[in-house]
Amino acid sequence: MKSLPTHRKDEMVRYRRTFHQNPELKYEEKETARFAKEHLESLGFQVEDGIAETGLVALFDSGIPGKTILVRADMDALPIHEENSHTYKSRNEGKMHACGHDGHTSILLALSSDLKIDFKSFVPKGKVLLCFQPAEEGGSGADRMIESGILDRYHVDAVFALHVWNHIPLGKVGVVNGTMMASVDEFKITIQGTSGHGAMPQHTVDPIVVGSHLVAALQTLVSRNVDPLEPCVVTVGSFHSGNAFNVIPESAVLHGTVRTYSKSVYEMIPERMRQLTSQVGAGFGAKITLDYKRIDKPTINDPVMADVVRKAAKTVLGDHCLTEENTRTMGGEDFSAFLMQRPGCYFFIGSRNEEKGFVHPHHSSFFDFDEDALPIGLSVMKEVVKTYLQEF
Secondary structure, three states: OOOOOOOOHHHHHHHHHHHHHOOOOOOOOHHHHHHHHHHHHHOOOOEEEEEOOOEEEEEEEOOOOOOEEEEEEEOOOEOOOOOOOOOOOOOOOOOEOOOOHHHHHHHHHHHHHHHHHHHHHOOOOOEEEEEEEOOOOOOOHHHHHHHOOHHHHOOOOEEEEEEEEEEEEOOOEEOOOEEEEEOEEEEEEEEEOEOEEOOOHHHOEOHHHHHHHHHHHHOHHHHOOOOOOOOEEEEEEEEEOOOOOOEEOOEEEEEEEEEEOOHHHHHHHHHHHHHHHHHHHHHHOOEEEEEEEEEEOOEEEOHHHHHHHHHHHHHHHOOOOEEOOOOOEEEEOOOHHHHHHOOEEEEEEEEEEHHHOEOOOOOOOOOOOOOOHHHHHHHHHHHHHHHHHHHO
16 A cells, blocks of 8 residues: 555644534534635635535636536534543533544645645646535435535536545545445334223223334334345334333334435335334224434445546555445435435545554544544545546
């Protein structure tokens, strides 16, 4: 493997630690957006802000006709109490950059600097749209930015985004063809029974019994309705009912998530769940209400665009940098919305370093990543821009 890039590392570390100390939750990223806007404007960019509340974009034009490539970074943090002890620990109680979005924003800011200072080295023609997106963590920020019309307004041809990834070693790049991350759906099942004394169950409709049967029955959506070769997960994460030991309660609530990979399963599951819950309810004489929400679509890479990333990564890091191990995941990502609208690729930049202790998973209260991943991410993304604009 080639030596690891160090370009603009100090600058990105400074940005990243500033963001890390001052995390903001979805649609609250006002200071992060202000920081990004001031940086872009200092470089001479015209900034369109207030998109999806706190999002912003800036367009770089090489002056030579060509395609337009969108590069996106997410800005939001998570409602997690940070338990690290480093000097740049979160100052906002109960909020933490526990997924690396502070790094993504820093990389895109550094890319904006290179666009203004040295664009001829990696932008042969065309345009680059810098997209700073809010609310990736469950807020559908990508959908809202798309709904604002940026893809059409800026005539975007292809879309790319990266994510630092603590499941892949530093110096590796994870990229796959097709589905890389799962859809994220949320369901809430409310069971309306008939309450009564626990010693006289014959006069009741017990929602706890109904819910228990539903928990088991929901697993048949995967085991008996989905092709065993198709990834799918149905998880009931909470089951709430009653508060007394000798009373059969009036109602119960199940709350959970569904994760799917393929379009066919993604489309099938909600209706099958409606049928199943209705039939179980009818069988026990209970009334069941299903509230089913779509949060993120499956993240599906275009194979041609994935090859652009592979070529770029090998140019920067050498022939052995690519990996698919620990790359596909049932986690979700709202960049999937961009990939449903334009060809593109979402890829991982390895940020795990066991020698330095950067091993904790994303969304952990101890999460941190090796900041040597920042210049790697910047260098690979610059090469992605160059490769795409040269070849298309």
